[in-house]
Amino acid sequence: MSQTYSRLFRVLFVGAVLTGCQTPPILSLNTPLNTRGSLELSQTPFYDQTGYFCGPNALATVLHRTGLDIDPDTLAEQVYLPGRKGSLQLELVAATRAMNRLTVTIEPSLQGILRELEQGYPVLILQNLGVAWLPVWHYAVIIGFDPAEQHFMLRSGNQRRQLFKAHRLLKTWDRADRWGVVVLNPGELPANMEVQAYTAAVAALEQVGSFDAALVSYQAGLQRWPDSSALKFGTANTLQQTGNQIRAIQMYEDLIAQKPDYWFATNNLAHTLALLGCKQRALNAISRYQDRAGSDIPQMLLNTQQTIAAQPDDQCRHLPLIESG
Amino acid sequence: MQRLLLNLIILTLLTGTFASSASAQFITTDEVLAIEQQSQASERVSSFLAREEVQQQLIKFGVPPEQAEQRIAALTPQELMSLDARIGDMPAGGIAEVIGIVVIVLFILELLGVTDVFTAI
Numbered sequence A: 001m002s003q004t005y006s007r008l009f010r011v012l013f014v015g016a017v018l019t020g021c022q023t024p025p026i027l028s029l030n031t032p033l034n035t036r037g038s039l040e041l042s043q044t045p046f047y048d049q050t051g052y053f054c055g056p057n058a059l060a061t062v063l064h065r066t067g068l069d070i071d072p073d074t075l076a077e078q079v080y081l082p083g084r085k086g087s088l089q090l091e092l093v094a095a096t097r098a099m100n101r102l103t104v105t106i107e108p109s110l111q112g113i114l115r116e117l118e119q120g121y122p123v124l125i126l127q128n129l130g131v132a133w134l135p136v137w138h139y140a141v142i143i144g145f146d147p148a149e150q151h152f153m154l155r156s157g158n159q160r161r162q163l164f165k166a167h168r169l170l171k172t173w174d175r176a177d178r179w180g181v182v183v184l185n186p187g188e189l190p191a192n193m194e195v196q197a198y199t200a201a202v203a204a205l206e207q208v209g210s211f212d213a214a215l216v217s218y219q220a221g222l223q224r225w226p227d228s229s230a231l232k233f234g235t236a237n238t239l240q241q242t243g244n245q246i247r248a249i250q251m252y253e254d255l256i257a258q259k260p261d262y263w264f265a266t267n268n269l270a271h272t273l274a275l276l277g278c279k280q281r282a283l284n285a286i287s288r289y290q291d292r293a294g295s296d297i298p299q300m301l302l303n304t305q306q307t308i309a310a311q312p313d314d315q316c317r318h319l320p321l322i323e324s325g
Numbered sequence B: 001m002q003r004l005l006l007n008l009i010i011l012t013l014l015t016g017t018f019a020s021s022a023s024a025q026f027i028t029t030d031e032v033l034a035i036e037q038q039s040q041a042s043e044r045v046s047s048f049l050a051r052e053e054v055q056q057q058l059i060k061f062g063v064p065p066e067q068a069e070q071r072i073a074a075l076t077p078q079e080l081m082s083l084d085a086r087i088g089d090m091p092a093g094g095i096a097e098v099i100g101i102v103v104i105v106l107f108i109l110e111l112l113g114v115t116d117v118f119t120a121i
Helices: A002-018 A054-066 A072-079 A089-098 A110-118 A166-174 A195-207 A211-224 A229-241 A245-258 A263-275 A279-293 A299-309 B002-017 B029-037 B041-060 B065-073 B077-086 B100-111
Strands: A086-088 A102-105 A123-128 A137-146 A151-156 A159-165 A180-184
Touching (some): A054 A089, A054 A123, A054 A137, A054 A180, A089 A102, A089 A180, A089 A195, A089 B065, A110 A123, A110 A180, A123 A166, A137 A166, A151 A166, A159 A166, A195 A211, A229 A263, A229 B029, A245 A263, A263 A279, A263 A299, A279 A299, B041 B065, B041 B077
Antiparallel strands (some): A102 A180, A123 A137, A123 A180, A137 A151
């Protein structure tokens, strides 16, 4: 059905132009996009779309680069929502986590797309091919860009190599709030230099219990952003939840030494020490924060302090190497 | 004032979300990010309720119950809250079968160069 319309459209479209009807408005980009020559990740596979499976298709397309060869029909069981005849962004992202992959949002600009492509990452985007009040949502994967023609190459629907002029692509992408992601193996970093985007993706991995993948990703992130408190905190939290209490304690203490105001670390340090029976050391850690902050103590930290104070006597025998007060 | 508000959020978040284990409370990385962005942290009080709700909604939207359970497991509390609120009207990419009057409207828009439905499929 769609192909019939497509053909009919082309005939009418040409007719419209030839008869001097309204031609498509040309949206000019401020400056032409540039890359070092044409760029195309041509080894990206193509899955011909059946039904409304553009979500599973696009996901299978980007997962392939990370070493996973999964049939879109299998992915559909995880991301397709029959009642909505489509797939939700959240579920696409969640599905990659279930496979120990990391999905990071890209910088929301055409330059951002190019930077990811230059890293070798195909970009999964949401498009609204209709208009705001009559949306037609569609997922596609951008695999390349030709600076001479100013067009992008996409794996999309049942087109193996769709060409999309940059300004038209931007229109369809704008109407979908410029949502675009790359799917990475743990340890890989996106081209996007926003530490928040990366940290959020890793924290979500940690949250759903993919601790090994989260740990590798936190450590890779710290290579690029060595000063990020959130990445250090996440590393320590992941260690804490996987039974590596001693290393977790060391990381919390490092973090507190660098950033004494980061009370989340004080809280979790105290919590971890208390779990090991080190009641006094736990309370000392909170006291040190109190000494600095005066009366301005977060309620949550006070709760932690009270809970620990009510615990049985100190039985701290597990931490011979650690001097935490 | 802001600090007070933040403490309040954290307090509700704690008392609501985490039934206290034997010891003090552990703050997750995900929560800290939410607190730092001040995004919907207070709503997460009911994330356990949301889990149940979203699972029911997935089933209602045609997902087999055993798959619904798996899909829920991959979502963070914050994502569960968003889904709970908006599962019916979030963008669902799929290219719906465009029918009837909608076809005509989109077709005209396409001729005017506004949309890209028919070229993209």
